[in-house]
Amino acid sequence: MVDSSLASVSDSAYTFSIVIYTLAVAAFAFEYAFGRTGRIARTSTAHRAALEGGISLATEVTTGVSRAERLGRAGLAATVLGAVLQIVSLALRAAATGRVPWGNMFEFACAVVLVVVLSWLWLVRSAPQLRHLGIFVLIPVVSILVYAGLELYAAAAPLVPALRSYWLVIHVISAVIASGMFLFSGLLAGLYLVRHRYDRSLVDDRPASRPVTALAPRLPTAAVLDSLSYRVVAFAFPIWTFAVMAGAIWAESAWGRFWGWDPKETWALIAWLVYAGYLHARATAGWKGTKAASVNLVGAFAMTFNFLIINLVVSGLHSYAGLT
Amino acid sequence: MALDQRLSTAPDPVETDRVQMGPRALARRWWRALTSMRTALVLLFLLALAAVPGSLLPQRSLSQGKVSAYYAAHPQLAPILDRLGAFAVFSSPWFAAIYLLLFVSLIGCIVPRTRMHLRVLRQPPPPAPSRLTRLPQSDTVESTLRPAAAADGIERALRRGRWRVARSTTGEVVELAAEKGYLREVGNLAFHAALVVLLAGVAIGKLVGYEGSILVEEGGGFCNSLQQYDTYRNGPLVQGGDLTPLCADLTRFSVDYEANLTPSKFLAQIRYTRQPGGPVTSYPLEVNSPLRVDGIRLYLTGHGFSPRFTIRYPDGSQFTDLSAPFLPQDATTLASTGALKLPDRPNADPGAPQLAIEGFFAPTAADLGDRRLVSVDPRPMNPAVAIVVYQGSIGLDSGAPQNVFQLDPQQIQRGALKRVDAANLLVGQSLTLPDGTTISFDGYKQWAALQVSHDPAQWSVLGAAVTALLGLMCSLGVRRRRVWVRLRPALQRTGDPGAGSVARPRTVIDVGGLARADSGRFGGEFEALVAGLPKTRRILEDTTRSGATFPAERT
Numbered sequence: 001m002v003d004s005s006l007a008s009v010s011d012s013a014y015t016f017s018i019v020i021y022t023l024a025v026a027a028f029a030f031e032y033a034f035g036r037t038g039r040i041a042r043t044s045t046a047h048r049a050a051l052e053g054g055i056s057l058a059t060e061v062t063t064g065v066s067r068a069e070r071l072g073r074a075g076l077a078a079t080v081l082g083a084v085l086q087i088v089s090l091a092l093r094a095a096a097t098g099r100v101p102w103g104n105m106f107e108f109a110c111a112v113v114l115v116v117v118l119s120w121l122w123l124v125r126s127a128p129q130l131r132h133l134g135i136f137v138l139i140p141v142v143s144i145l146v147y148a149g150l151e152l153y154a155a156a157a158p159l160v161p162a163l164r165s166y167w168l169v170i171h172v173i174s175a176v177i178a179s180g181m182f183l184f185s186g187l188l189a190g191l192y193l194v195r196h197r198y199d200r201s202l203v204d205d206r207p208a209s210r211p212v213t214a215l216a217p218r219l220p221t222a223a224v225l226d227s228l229s230y231r232v233v234a235f236a237f238p239i240w241t242f243a244v245m246a247g248a249i250w251a252e253s254a255w256g257r258f259w260g261w262d263p264k265e266t267w268a269l270i271a272w273l274v275y276a277g278y279l280h281a282r283a284t285a286g287w288k289g290t291k292a293a294s295v296n297l298v299g300a301f302a303m304t305f306n307f308l309i310i311n312l313v314v315s316g317l318h319s320y321a322g323l324t
Numbered sequence: 325m326a327l328d329q330r331l332s333t334a335p336d337p338v339e340t341d342r343v344q345m346g347p348r349a350l351a352r353r354w355w356r357a358l359t360s361m362r363t364a365l366v367l368l369f370l371l372a373l374a375a376v377p378g379s380l381l382p383q384r385s386l387s388q389g390k391v392s393a394y395y396a397a398h399p400q401l402a403p404i405l406d407r408l409g410a411f412a413v414f415s416s417p418w419f420a421a422i423y424l425l426l427f428v429s430l431i432g433c434i435v436p437r438t439r440m441h442l443r444v445l446r447q448p449p450p451p452a453p454s455r456l457t458r459l460p461q462s463d464t465v466e467s468t469l470r471p472a473a474a475a476d477g478i479e480r481a482l483r484r485g486r487w488r489v490a491r492s493t494t495g496e497v498v499e500l501a502a503e504k505g506y507l508r509e510v511g512n513l514a515f516h517a518a519l520v521v522l523l524a525g526v527a528i529g530k531l532v533g534y535e536g537s538i539l540v541e542e543g544g545g546f547c548n549s550l551q552q553y554d555t556y557r558n559g560p561l562v563q564g565g566d567l568t569p570l571c572a573d574l575t576r577f578s579v580d581y582e583a584n585l586t587p588s589k590f591l592a593q594i595r596y597t598r599q600p601g602g603p604v605t606s607y608p609l610e611v612n613s614p615l616r617v618d619g620i621r622l623y624l625t626g627h628g629f630s631p632r633f634t635i636r637y638p639d640g641s642q643f644t645d646l647s648a649p650f651l652p653q654d655a656t657t658l659a660s661t662g663a664l665k666l667p668d669r670p671n672a673d674p675g676a677p678q679l680a681i682e683g684f685f686a687p688t689a690a691d692l693g694d695r696r697l698v699s700v701d702p703r704p705m706n707p708a709v710a711i712v713v714y715q716g717s718i719g720l721d722s723g724a725p726q727n728v729f730q731l732d733p734q735q736i737q738r739g740a741l742k743r744v745d746a747a748n749l750l751v752g753q754s755l756t757l758p759d760g761t762t763i764s765f766d767g768y769k770q771w772a773a774l775q776v777s778h779d780p781a782q783w784s785v786l787g788a789a790v791t792a793l794l795g796l797m798c799s800l801g802v803r804r805r806r807v808w809v810r811l812r813p814a815l816q817r818t819g820d821p822g823a824g825s826v827a828r829p830r831t832v833i834d835v836g837g838l839a840r841a842d843s844g845r846f847g848g849e850f851e852a853l854v855a856g857l858p859k860t861r862r863i864l865e866d867t868t869r870s871g872a873t874f875p876a877e878r879t
């Protein structure tokens with residue numbers, strides 16, 4: 001039985017999480033636009049002021065900075081609140097349906113987005129100076145949540161018998177975690193490519209395109225972005241491996257074989273091969289850097305394709321979308 | 325080779341200089357190219373790419389029907405694709421060629437790497453580079469002990485921290501070389517080797533495994549033999565007589581529904597014996613819980629209804645309790661279609677017209693007022709059939725396989741089968757044909773689709789997969805790192821200024837550390853290690869230092 005009042009509170013929490021994340025986007029946008037410039041201006045003017053023996057300019061800039069700083073902190077707080085709302089939303093769905101809250105595409109997308117946000121919060125905890133990157137994380141987050149609500153929404157409902165298995169818990173939660181982290185790594189790889197292009201344009205002394213010059217100077221160095229996105233993949237890859245294995249074990253008891261080249265299985269393997277390629281690329285001369293980052297993005301594409309196209313367009317045994 | 329790269333057994337890049345060479349040298353160069361990282365990388369991507377058409381085009385192994393539909397929709401393109409193996413990608417030669425090359429490359433890669441790693445494990449950690457301060461991590465501390473005594477303590481501490489340590493002494497200078505994290509390489513090699521075992525397991529399973537599916541009505545049963553199955557696939561090494569004996573009967577099939585009529589549970593109650601005449605065991609067969617006996621697995625893969633009929637011929641002869649499985653067309657209402665074919669009839673000469681029925685079954689029929697039959701509920705609460713009756717030649721003698729769920733449309737088109745009557749029947753109602761034959765609808769039975777599978781190698785596949793995962797976790801989670809410690813006597817000075825409060829340092833200790841570039845934060849571990857070196861302290865005044873080096877900036 002589905003408890004519809006809990007389900008509707010869950011839906012409200014989902015809607016509120018979008019509102020709150022959107023506020024966070026606005027706050028981070030402001031911080032990104034003014035904060036770092038301020039910080040850069042501060043350090044350079046302070047530097048100059050110190051050299052010239054004066055301090056008046058520096059204090060003036062500092063007040064401008066602190067407003068951006070305050071907004072950045074507010075954005076971070078809003079992000080935390082949004083994540084809490086998402087957790088509440090998923091937990092209430094679980095309570096309403098008496099099952100794990102990742103039984104259809106809508107719930108899966110929400111859970112994946114939550115993992116992206118949590119990965120980012122975890123990163124900011126250990127590297128607070130990256131806070132202003134929040135905008136690059138939250139814009140995709142809000143887009144995916146809105147898309148999920150519009151296109152994938154499925155009312156809280158019980159599961160069909162094929163999904164009633166403890167393997168659902170194990171297999172899907174590992175797929176959710178790995179997907180969220182892969183996506184997060186893909187975002188970092190994208191930022192790496194922007195930063196790299198900008199750095200090249202400086203070296204070659206040839207202007208980069210407008211968006212690149214606008215965004216890139218405030219990004220962390222290419223080396224930092226590269227290493228971060230690698231470490232996220234290195235963490236997520238064994239989880240994805242486990243998810244595929246758990247899927248195979250489940251398939252053995254549900255469908256009579258552990259591997260049958262069902263389109264979903266096939267794309268899980270494709271994504272796995274691409275990420276294995278990414279890990280190799282990072283250790284292969286001539287493939288490090290931009291090529292490896294592009295492979296990372298291809299991996300994110302394969303994961304997305306597997307989720308959207310394979311579920312919605314190509315039919316297979318994994319018809320759990322919950323859509324009609 | 326840079327110091328950094330020697331922390332891994334990864335093969336060196338292949339040089340590409342072109343010089344005249346003999347066939348052996350050429351072969352060796354090809355082998356080296358095949359087993360290089362770059363080739364492995366390209367083959368990985370090729371394999372991923374090759375799998376794409378297999379997921380987007382219909383595949384015979386998944387659905388022959390979809391392949392036929394594709395043929396009908398693209399009559400020009402389909403035969404060309406077919407010749408390329410596009411409808412059986414995963415068993416096509418080119419797909420096999422890619423993964424076989426990949427695995428040859430893999431074996432060619434792990435064998436020398438394993439040998440290299442075994443050698444590394446037997447060797448002491450490499451000696452310290454001459455200038456430790458040039459390393460990514462470095463620091464300098466001092467001790468009031470003499471170098472040899474301080475080294476004793478540090479060596480013990482390192483060994484306690486599970487470092488492998490080699491010690492060398494030159495004059496009064498003592499050097500310790502320590503290394504840790506060999507599990508990374510071991511894990512990596514185990515991972516790659518396990519992939520080979522996994523592939524071998526899959527291949528063996530394909531050779532000696534089989535699976536068969538059969539549709540069984542309530543009250544019916546089957547035995548494990550290839551002839552009995554509706555469809556089966558057997559590996560080339562499977563002989564018909566080898567099949568594990570098992571006979572099973574379906575006693576009852578039931579479905580539970582939620583309030584919104586989505587199914588919550590399918591249950592096929594079966595009774596089975598493991599040898600003819602042996603003891604009978606019952607088992608509640610459910611989705612997600614196959615019966616596993618003697619290495620074979622029995623699955624519940626589908627269900628549906630079989631309407632039951634009685635047919636009385638004008639001469640008084642009759643068939644009672646005839647039933648034919650109908651195939652659900654709609655998962656929410658279980659509206660089903662099917663056919664009943666009666667090639668023979670009691671006491672009739674061979675030339676007499678055969679009877680065939682094509683029908684539509686509704687578990688719960690709704691009365692729409694007109695003569696259209698619709699199903700509104702998957703539960704059999706008001707079963708009804710709509711039948712169309714044909715007489716003539718069904719066409720079974722031609723030997724061509726027929727779809728059991730429908731009459732051969734060609735026989736109908738050709739006029740060999742003629743439509744004689746049609747009716748909608750509720751349970752108990754009957755239809756009388758012009759020739760006096762009556763067809764009564766008696767009700768229904770449920771049927772279950774069962775599948776038997778046998779794959780003796782699947783446990784080795786699972787074992788290999790688990791090993792691969794554990795190896796992968798070591799490979800990605802452990803970092804290989806080296807630490808060198810050089811202890812040398814401090815310069816002796818006269819007229820010590822602070823001699824009263826602080827003991828005079830006797831040893832200056834340089835420490836350097838190196839980890840693989842990718843391995844995240846070695847800096848923190850290195851700092852903690854230096855801070856934890858026994859009987860040492862930060863340098864108090866840099867006049868005690870012998871060299872002009874200043875502690876490197878920490879990164």
Ligand code: HEM
Binds near residue numbers: 430
């Ligand atoms: C089925 C094919 C293969 C798969 C799925 C695969 C997968 C992987 C994965 C996931 C890693 C990451 C683990 C790590 O970075 O430590 C890795 C590392 C590695 N693989 Fe493979 N691999 C395959 C074939 C090969 C082949 C053919 C070679 C030989 C050239 C090779 C050489 C290596 C090396 C040297 C590393 C370690 C890289 C490093 O030190 O970071 N692999 N492989």
